[in-house]
Amino acid sequence: MGISISNISKSYKNVKALQDISFDVKPNELFGLIGPDGAGKTTLFRILTTLLFPDEGTATVAGFNVVGDYKEIRKNVGYMPGKFSLYQDLTVEENLNFFATIFGTTIDENYDLIKDIYVQIEPFKDRRAGKLSGGMKQKLALSCALIHKPKVLFLDEPTTGVDPVSRKEFWEMLKRLQQKGITILVSTPYMDEAALCDRVALIQDGKILEIDTPEAIVKHYPKPIYNVRANNMYQLIISLKDYEFNHSVYPFGEFVHYTDSRTDFNPKELRHYLETKNLSDIEIQETEATIEDTFMELAK
Numbered sequence: 001m002g003i004s005i006s007n008i009s010k011s012y013k014n015v016k017a018l019q020d021i022s023f024d025v026k027p028n029e030l031f032g033l034i035g036p037d038g039a040g041k042t043t044l045f046r047i048l049t050t051l052l053f054p055d056e057g058t059a060t061v062a063g064f065n066v067v068g069d070y071k072e073i074r075k076n077v078g079y080m081p082g083k084f085s086l087y088q089d090l091t092v093e094e095n096l097n098f099f100a101t102i103f104g105t106t107i108d109e110n111y112d113l114i115k116d117i118y119v120q121i122e123p124f125k126d127r128r129a130g131k132l133s134g135g136m137k138q139k140l141a142l143s144c145a146l147i148h149k150p151k152v153l154f155l156d157e158p159t160t161g162v163d164p165v166s167r168k169e170f171w172e173m174l175k176r177l178q179q180k181g182i183t184i185l186v187s188t189p190y191m192d193e194a195a196l197c198d199r200v201a202l203i204q205d206g207k208i209l210e211i212d213t214p215e216a217i218v219k220h221y222p223k224p225i226y227n228v229r230a231n232n233m234y235q236l237i238i239s240l241k242d243y244e245f246n247h248s249v250y251p252f253g254e255f256v257h258y259t260d261s262r263t264d265f266n267p268k269e270l271r272h273y274l275e276t277k278n279l280s281d282i283e284i285q286e287t288e289a290t291i292e293d294t295f296m297e298l299a300k
């Protein structure tokens with residue numbers, strides 16, 4: 001009851017939104033599609049949920065073909081689109097009732113599946129959806145996507161614009177849904193969320209850069225990577241970018257992530273160079289690569 005995608009391509013006039021995409025999501029997997037804005041994530045979701053035809057290629061969801069079996073797919077999948085898609089003028093409870101009715105079910109019938117999530121917004125059940133906070137809207141949208149007990153759940157950037165605490169809670173909810181046997185494909189631009197998935201696909205400009213477990217992706221990082229810090233961040237970045245041996249330089253929180261093009265790199269030499277650029281309080285320490293480092297390296 002997973003997802004199988006074979007050689008899917010889709011263009012909008014001269015924009016190639018997806019180029020020859022192929023991968024499988026295993027039954028009951030929590031799979032992440034990780035990529036920046038415009039990478040093609042929404043286009044792929046719309047194809048898999050039968051809202052858009054691919055130009056080329058085929059895909060199946062829960063064993064059904066996305067073109068031929070669209071009615072079956074609509075019965076068996078839940079879709080939470082990126083843009084808030086609920087009825088702003090209906091209350092929380094009216095929205096949920098509405099979606100239950102469309103799918104020929106009732107809130108009571110499937111309450112068990114949404115209980116964990118819905119209890120958190122139930123105190124506001126008479127509030128109009130348009131008046132909810134970002135985190136509450138997201139919980140309502142997820143409840144509505146689940147009310148017909150789908151086998152496969154598609155979540156398009158569910159945590160974009162949501163505060164960090166609600167983001168964390170949301171991922172805990174996804175883990176619980178996975179334990180109930182649901183296959184989940186979730187997209188996100190946040191690299192830190194990639195680590196919470198069983199496997200991820202890194203996507204950019206409509207192409208898959210890599211597919212693997214988050215641990216394996218990080219292990220594939222080809223070079224030692226260093227956290228570098230100094231008294232002046234701006235000057236530090238400029239100086240590192242000017243350094244003739246730099247391979248990559250990216251700001252990373254309070255540090256700059258630096259890799260060197262040489263195989264016999266000596267951090268002392270770099271320290272000396274930075275001192276000649278009038279930088280002080282210099283720290284250079286080897287660190288572990290993250291998914292974000294891998295993404296930047298692959299996207300070069």
Ligand SMILES: Nc1ncnc2c1ncn2[C@@H]1O[C@H](COP(=O)(O)OP(=O)(O)OP(=O)(O)O)[C@@H](O)[C@H]1O
Pocket residue numbers: 012013015016017035036037038039040041042043044157
């Ligand atoms: N209806 C459309 N007409 C023309 N171009 C489009 C259309 N929809 C998307 N695109 C373009 O296709 C590419 C992929 O867009 P898509 O929305 O699938 O990406 P995304 O990864 O979901 O990013 P975002 O989070 O910005 O939506 C982008 O270059 C986008 O501008």
